[in-house]
Amino acid sequence: MTGVPQGGWGPDRPIGVAVLGMGNVGTEVVRILRDHADDLRARVGAPVVLRGVAVRSTRDRGIPAELLTTDPDELVGRDDVDVVVEVIGGIDPPRRLILAALNAGKSVVTANKALLADYTGELAAAAERSRADLYFEAAVAGAIPVVRPLIQSLAGDRVNRVVGIVNGTTNFILSAMDETGADYSATLAEATRLGYAEADPTADVEGYDAAAKAAILATLAFHTRVTAADVYREGISRITAEDLETASAVHCTVKLLAICERVPEAPGEPAPADGGKERVSVRVYPALIPRKHPLATVSGAFNAVVVEAEAAGRLMFYGQGAGGAPTASAVLGDLVMAARNKFYGGRAPGESVYAELPIAPIGDTPTRYHVNLQVEDRPGVLEKVAGEFAAHGVSISTVRQGGHGEGARLVVVTHHAVESALADTVAALAEMESVTSVTSVLRLEGTEE
Structure with a gap:
């Protein structure tokens, strides 16, 4: 680094760091701060010194006991702390502690997607008032650098769509189901045994974790404040081995996708290129994607x-999305940026929500569908089923029929249709005498049709 230090900093004045939390991520952050102090000093321009670590218990953690404290408020308020790293998770007390740090002019680095999904506006406003930095690269997809490219690298471009696999637990489960043919319960048990799933996996398997990340990505991509409550969410707990088998038969697999995109103001119309009369759709759900799609691999x-x-085209960011070391890597990247700004007098980009686009309800969101039906095996049933799709304005792309015991199975793949029309179609199909059951409805993403 070259440049002139600002604010009274020189090469011998340390930049003090407080770490809140010492779980898997916090432990790695503390280790890197201590083991790579010389490298960090060279990159920042001044020593980066760990002032303390807030923990629940001061039991032996492999670092000097005097660095540990059970009083995070006192640690955040210390005069020798310049940057606060929050890796506790949850809403409170992190919200209170981060606001206290920002209001005092201290920079903050956080990996807390749940907090950011609902309170980015409040935190960003506090950072702006005190001219402090708020960094959160680690909040989405661990070590994968996607937040900073959206904020900085693509700041002059128009982002139209962001779609991703942003939860490692669900991707492990669906990948294993696809590869082995095992059912959901057995694969979840294996994920838990291997440490990929928490003892209570609800946040992951029901899509809450992915929804929080989708809210953050949409806010950044479309310059519009999006909260977790704005995200339509479905999890993977109802995905069956048969769903994966059916997907494989049409050269697809199933992934839990976070999808953020611009959609037209009027359902069924193309999104305007000039940005006028459009909305933002943000949703998380399991979907079929073709095996040739980059995310399928x-x-x-x-x-x-x-x-x-619009100008950059399609960009893909791939890597380890969770875990102590990968997430700590993203945290340390933010910490170096925050420390450099302290040393040289710079600032991180502030929140950009000037567009204020409305949020499109899921009922107005167009996509394709893969509908699996059990029907009576007799003449005229296919015609009646097709008529029900047509009656609700849902165009059929393909139909596959196969015998199944005393009945038959129909697999209907639609062209693009809005969610509300498909929901009305499924409800009507379920009432038909010749339809035994609507076995599953999965969305189909990643196709050109």
């Missing part, structure tokens, strides 16, 4: 995010 606990921009 993302297996195990890995994550990937595809950004589609």
